[in-house]
Amino acid sequence: MLMKAEPAMIEPAPVERPTPDADTVLYANRIEKTYPNGTRALDEMSLRVQRGDFISLLGPSGCGKSTLLKMYAGLEAPSHGHLRWAGADAPGKSGLKTAMVFQEATLMPWADVATNVRLPLDLAGVPKAESEPRVQRALEQVGLGKFGKSYPRELSGGMQMRVSIARALATEPDVLLMDEPFGALDEFTRNKLDADLRGLWAQKQGKLTVVFVTHSIHEAVFLSSRVIMMAARPGRIVADLPIDEPVRDEEFRLSARCADHCRDLSIRLLAASGGQLEHD
């Protein structure tokens, strides 16, 4: 359940007020997540995501980045604190269209690519006359315009992931939640898809907000306008770093500036984890 009341605090924590700020798309106010078995996935944290941001949630396994994403998707609720979607207390009430891309392509193997991409529109009852051009446009955006009639098993892992992104784009989302979408792909395919994704986001010119979960520092730096570095046990935010780089191309990927950002983030994570990343 979402808690409306603030949890009673003995020591006043830095207060973040639920503001009427129109540009705040996702607002997490002092949320915590503890699972019934006692696992503390997220320590108290607050985070404000602005409209048009490309945010990466970056951190090692167990830092709660996927948990936070699932909460944004409405698939899980925080144990304490509250979340707001454009001011509303549920993603469905906010008027925001939210789409999610999973770690795996998660396609229906019995349906062709076009049917897979059309699924969210079909479920929402969009008539075919309207949905079919949207599906075609989404497929073209990810470079698969000619593959509508193919079946998922006929495509490579990278192409399947593109289909899954097209499925999210077809809903014309305001918020795109991505849970380590390219984690299972080889580095070359991943770099290509990263560049394409960044391009798609840039095309939307501030209308599309992306929250991207990854455990690759380099990927986070390359993609994001803002990197949220998280540490594990318990999951918490250790750095919130804007990446002010207008151009994201191959040159930037290989540049010293990009490497510097990566180093900066690594050092912060190491410092926050007491010099070691894994400790049980």
Added chain:
Amino acid sequence: MTPILKRPGAMKIVAPIACGIFMFLAWEILCRVTKVPIYLVPKPSDIITTLWTDGPGLLRALGVTLKITFLAFFVAVVVGVTAAFLFVQSKLIEASLFPYAILLQVTPVVAIAPLIIIWFKDPTVALVICATLVALFPIISNTVLGLRSVNPGLLNLFRLNGATRWQTLVRLRIPSALPYFFGGLRISSGLALIGAVVAEFVAGTGGTGAGLAYEILQAGFQINIPRLFAALVLISLTGIMLFLLMAWLAKLSLSHWHESELA
């Protein structure tokens, strides 16, 4: 030209046929050499002759057995699928009823057939019920397994997109269940035939309603062993045909996507 056995696909057809011909020849020769009496082991040629001469009678009996088999199979599919859908709707229904489905499965049909034959005067109805009981369980258990074996990621996707229970069932659960369902069909079709034959044995129905089991019983009493073998051959061939039919149905509906049916 490549040798016939090296051609793709040919081996699967040629090899078993060659093996069969070899076995029948060996059987024929052994029988002729050792002069085994026909009332112990008939030669393949005797069986073929009997199949020809007794053909009309045996085929009529086969028709009766096939009718029971298909009716039972049909009822088992309808009842089994309905039960499976009920079971996955609620854990309570499944917890309450599933033990009884298992009870049906573990009770030997020979043991309950006499009771069913007493309760239902019409022999066809009694036999269909017996054979249905044998064929039912694989359909229920496989379909339940299939309806539950849904990719959790896809289930989340449907939830995120606000899918109704009905949409999730029709667009996700049923297609996911199909490969399992066809697996169940393959097992059940054979079991329906076995159930029909076993039930006929117990019922011992004679006259015009006699099935192949009755023909086997009679042939046994009369020590007409070639006729017994001929009836056996017909039952086996029927079983193989049923299996092939089910395999073909599965291929027809799954071949475009499921791993089990890809070439």
